[in-house]
Amino acid sequence: MKLSFLLILSIAINCQIHAQNNLLVFNQEQSKINKRAFIVLGSWSVANIITGLAGQSNSNGQTRYFHQMNLIWGSVNLIIAGSGYIGAKRRATDLSLSGSLKQQTNIEKTFLFNAGIDLAYLATGAYFIERGKNQDNPDKFRGYGKSILIQGGALLIFDAIMYATHLQHGKKIWKVMNSLQAGPNSFGLNLSLK
DSSP states (O other), X not given: XXXXXXXXXXXXXXXXXXXXXXXXXXXXHHHHHHHHHHHHHHXXXXXXXXXXXXXXXXXXXXXXXHHHHHHHHHHHHHHHHHHHHHHHHHSOOOOOHHHHHHHHHHHHHHHHHHHHXXXXXXXXXXXXXXXXXXXXXXXXXXXXXXXXXXXXXXXXXXXXXXXXXXXXXXXHHHHHHHHEEEOSSOEEEOOOOO
């Protein structure tokens, strides 16, 4: 009887350790995905700042305003990328299963929400271009509009890729959830020995 109890206790402890290690690895991978993403966004931002500064000082008319807006977007995106990278680096990876699920869901929702905002940027860019037809300074509206279209499009691609990446990564945690079983009077863990 004691041997059976010790065997069951040993298996339960090993399962708990294995599950905790899987969650830790899952959360660490999630953090790496975010850090890489914010490096990409930061690189895009720096490229926009550099080309925006150079283009703004070496051009005029619509092109000058285009580069001016790219400089503004680059600066804002660099702040977002920097704070996002720091946040991803500081994010806890030793979360419980429920904490990991909540964090995963929040990340997915954030990128999906951002994609919606990106669509609004695209509409705003198109509006600026159209409005430029009826203004005294059409170059400003058209230059800004074209920049907003490009920046919104780039952010839409970025957010869509990040949403899809996190959605795919999130499937790993659902495998852990599917291995758990609960009934009205019991709770258990299914183990697949392969």
